[in-house]
């Protein structure tokens with residue numbers, strides 16, 4: 001079994017190794033060449049929303065220079081690169097007039113990746129909604145937004161589809177809906193349970209509509225969605241906490257898995273939320289649940305749930321961890337990353353086996369996995385052993401899942417480079433490559449060198465590193 005730490009990790013010959021990023025987190029060039037504002041451009045302008053009042057106006061400057069990072073990717077030996085397209089670069093108002101300069105940018109990026117032998121995986125929506133759609137129609141709170149998204153997806157594919165074959169419609173609809181529309185800590189900063197469930201439903205509808213359009217254009221396209229999934233465990237092994245965890249699982253995972261793969265919203269969660277139900281029109285669930293070519297899994301940690309009689313509707317809540325003195329810490333032998341997230345590699349194996357058992361053996365790409373740590377450059381090096389161990393432990397679990405018959409096709413580290421970590425600004429570093437945000441100087445971290453060597457060894461053993 002691959003979990004033996006003394007043995008090298010071995011993956012199938014056609015397993016793909018890549019890294020992932022997203023437009024707002026790295027590109028900068030927020031108003032360059034006709035780009036319209038996104039909801040993140042607006043949200044980051046409100047003081048106090050983002051740590052240090054940081055924003056993505058410059059970020060990693062990849063809008064003006066992507067070649068530097070592609071050279072790094074080539075040195076790492078990556079087989080694939082997952083990036084997202086900024087919708088307001090293509091449609092400054094979200095719909096209507098097209099900004100050709102935006103399309104040209106992604107055209108050049110795709111060509112440069114292919115010239116370096118790297119397969120592009122394109123995410124169409126990674127949260128940077130055109131501001132005009134938010135202000136005019138209320139964004140994904142309005143059903144029409146799903147249709148505008150499908151138009152945008154179709155246009156992008158008609159330009160890049162001769163070279164891009166792997167498409168991810170939406171990244172982490174749970175995060176976009178929950179943090180942006182229920183908790184108000186992400187753009188567009190809403191706290192409204194009615195809007196929240198409409199945004200869930202309309203994102204899923206948008207995924208279905210875009211999938212139809214893309215497959216209608218080219219049957220060879222591989223189209224999927226990336227979900228942030230996590231095992232939900234009871235705090236105590238009691239009947240009440242187990243019931244709380246089952247509900248938590250519906251909230252985090254099954255709301256998306258059951259609708260996308262079975263065309264239903266899960267009970268009892270859906271019934272408990274009846275006061276807030278969006279309008280689900282006849283045919284919607286069929287559109288949402290049409291076959292997809294792969295499931296993108298973003299995995300970071302698990303969540304613990306407990307019974308809480310005082311929480312309206314749910315009567316359950318995530319366990320509150322003791323507040324650590326510093327964010328990267330160990331509690332009773334359990335490690336936590338700088339985000340305060342428990343390091344729980346066994347969770348990815350649990351999740352993958354569950355997907356196979358409960359949802360059929362759908363092809364899977366791990367479209368994100370990684371950890372933030374407080375990296376320091378010392379004498380030109382970043383000794384991030386903690387990140388290397390995190391990645392290695394998770395890769396071992398994934399290899400074990402593959403051995404157990406789960407159809408995992410590839411793995412993308414989040415992230416290629418340190419970048420703008422949403423409400424946390426630039427202080428949470430997830431990259432294999434360190435970025436000095438003043439000078440834009442890149443420094444490959446020890447974890448990046450380790451990942452490069454792992455890929456080399458796999459290739460030495462006959463791995464093609466290509467999807």
Ligand code: IFM
Pocket residue numbers: 022025172298368414421422430
């Ligand atoms: O940085 C994010 C990314 O945008 C979406 N998935 C989780 C990452 C780490 O928080």
